[in-house]
Amino acid sequence: MDIIEQVSLKPYNTFGVASIAQYFAEIESKKDIDELIAWHQQHDLGYLLVGGGSNLLFKNDYQGLVAHIQLKGKAVIATDSDASYVRAGAGESWHKFVRWTINQGLAGLENLSLIPGTVGAAPIQNIGAYGIELVDRLHSVEAVDLETGKSREFDVAECQLGYRDSYFKSVGLGRYLITAVTFRLPHKPEWKVAYAGVKDKLEGKALSSRLISDTIIAIRQSKLPDPAVIGNAGSFFKNPIMSESAWQVLKDKHADLPGYPQDNQRVKISAAWLIDQCGWKGKKQGSAGVYDKHALVLVNHGDATGADLWEVAESVIASVEDKFALT
Ligand SMILES: Cc1cc2nc3c(=O)[nH]c(=O)nc-3n(C[C@H](O)[C@H](O)[C@H](O)COP(=O)(O)OP(=O)(O)OC[C@H]3O[C@@H](n4cnc5c(N)ncnc54)[C@H](O)[C@@H]3O)c2cc1C
Incomplete structure (x- = not known):
C-alpha cells in the first residue's frame, strides 16, 4: 500500500468540495487491507473508506488516512435452476456493473441503473430506486473485520438492510471493509415497472432489462443533476x-x-x-x-x-x- 501525503479530495467526492486528506492510499488487495490495519495500529489517527464519494460530505480537511477502495473483478460464479449468482469486487463502478449484468443477459438490477458510486458501498445504505432496493437482489456480502483482519461473509438477514440503512451503517459502523458483493439474479425476470413515470414510458412495449435500464437512465438524467456539472x-x-x-x-x-x-x-x-x-x-x-x-x-x-x-x-x-x- 503506497501512502501519499496531502492529497486533494475534490476528485473523490461528487459534491466537488475542496478538502485535503493528510494521508491517502489505494486499496487494491487483501495485502493492502492488512497494511491499512497495521498502519492504523501504529498511528494515533483514523481512516476513512471511500468508494465513489457520492454519499459523503467533507466538512473539513481529513486528518487521517483516506483509503480509496479499488478492489476489482466481476463474474458469474454459479447458476442453479432458478437463478444466476454474480459476484463483484467492492471497487467496481455500480452503474458499469449493472450494465455488464445486462450485457450478460441477466435481469434484476436494471431499476438501479445510473446510481453513482461503487458496488462495495451499495449495501451500506441499501441503495434503492424505482421500486427496487439492493435487498431484493442481494445474496451475500464479503467483508474484512478491521479489528481482527479476518474475512467473513454476511447473508442477507445479517446485513439487516432497511430503508437507506444496514448493519454496516448502524451496529457494525466502521468495523468492516466490504470487499465483494454477490447478487442472486432470477432466470425468470421479475420486472418492476409500476413506478410512476416509468410505467407510462413503457406502456405497450416489449419489456427487456436493457429497455428498462435505458428508460430509467433517461428519467434520472432529466431529474437529477449530473455531479460532473453540478x-x-x-x-x-x-x-x-x-x-x-x-x-x-x-x-x-x-x-x-x-x-x-x-x-x-x-x-x-x-x-x-x-x-x-x-x-x-x-x-x-x-x-x-x-x-x-x-x-x-x-x-x-x-x-x-x-x-x-x-x-x-x-x-x-x-x-x-x-x-x-x-x-
Ligand atoms: C446524482 C446522484 C444520484 C443518486 N441516486 C441514488 C439513488 O437513486 N438511490 C440511492 O440509494 N442512492 C443514490 N445516491 C447516493 C449514492 O450514489 C449511493 O449511496 C452509493 O451507494 C454511494 O457509493 P459510493 O461508492 O460513492 O460511496 P461513498 O460515498 O464513497 O461512501 C459512502 C459510505 O460508505 C462507506 N464505504 C464506501 N465503500 C466502502 C466499503 N467497501 N466498505 C465499507 N464501507 C464503505 C464510506 O466510508 C461512507 O461511509 C445518489 C448520488 C448521486 C450523486
Whole structure:
C-alpha cells in the first residue's frame, strides 16, 4: 500500500468540495487491507473508506488516512435452476456493473441503473430506486473485520438492510471493509415497472432489462443533476417515517401531504414535499443550495465548502421541523 501525503479530495467526492486528506492510499488487495490495519495500529489517527464519494460530505480537511477502495473483478460464479449468482469486487463502478449484468443477459438490477458510486458501498445504505432496493437482489456480502483482519461473509438477514440503512451503517459502523458483493439474479425476470413515470414510458412495449435500464437512465438524467456539472450527492434528505396517528394529525392540517403506507402501521412521508413547502426548492445561499428540480438534492453551484453545504442542510431541517412541528 503506497501512502501519499496531502492529497486533494475534490476528485473523490461528487459534491466537488475542496478538502485535503493528510494521508491517502489505494486499496487494491487483501495485502493492502492488512497494511491499512497495521498502519492504523501504529498511528494515533483514523481512516476513512471511500468508494465513489457520492454519499459523503467533507466538512473539513481529513486528518487521517483516506483509503480509496479499488478492489476489482466481476463474474458469474454459479447458476442453479432458478437463478444466476454474480459476484463483484467492492471497487467496481455500480452503474458499469449493472450494465455488464445486462450485457450478460441477466435481469434484476436494471431499476438501479445510473446510481453513482461503487458496488462495495451499495449495501451500506441499501441503495434503492424505482421500486427496487439492493435487498431484493442481494445474496451475500464479503467483508474484512478491521479489528481482527479476518474475512467473513454476511447473508442477507445479517446485513439487516432497511430503508437507506444496514448493519454496516448502524451496529457494525466502521468495523468492516466490504470487499465483494454477490447478487442472486432470477432466470425468470421479475420486472418492476409500476413506478410512476416509468410505467407510462413503457406502456405497450416489449419489456427487456436493457429497455428498462435505458428508460430509467433517461428519467434520472432529466431529474437529477449530473455531479460532473453540478456537485451533489443525490437525495441528501431522507423521507421521515412516522406512526399512522402522527401522519393523520399532519394530514388534517396539510391535506396535500403525500404519505406512503409501510409495514407496522407506519407511513413514509415525502421529505421533498415538506422542503418544497418551506420554500427551499431552487434556493441558494452563496454557492450552496437546493436543486431547483428536486427538493431533496443539496447542490454545490461552484465553490461552496462542505461547511456551507452543511449550513444549508441544517437550515432546511430546522425550517421543516419548525413549520411542521416535527422533531
Ligand atoms: C446524482 C446522484 C444520484 C443518486 N441516486 C441514488 C439513488 O437513486 N438511490 C440511492 O440509494 N442512492 C443514490 N445516491 C447516493 C449514492 O450514489 C449511493 O449511496 C452509493 O451507494 C454511494 O457509493 P459510493 O461508492 O460513492 O460511496 P461513498 O460515498 O464513497 O461512501 C459512502 C459510505 O460508505 C462507506 N464505504 C464506501 N465503500 C466502502 C466499503 N467497501 N466498505 C465499507 N464501507 C464503505 C464510506 O466510508 C461512507 O461511509 C445518489 C448520488 C448521486 C450523486
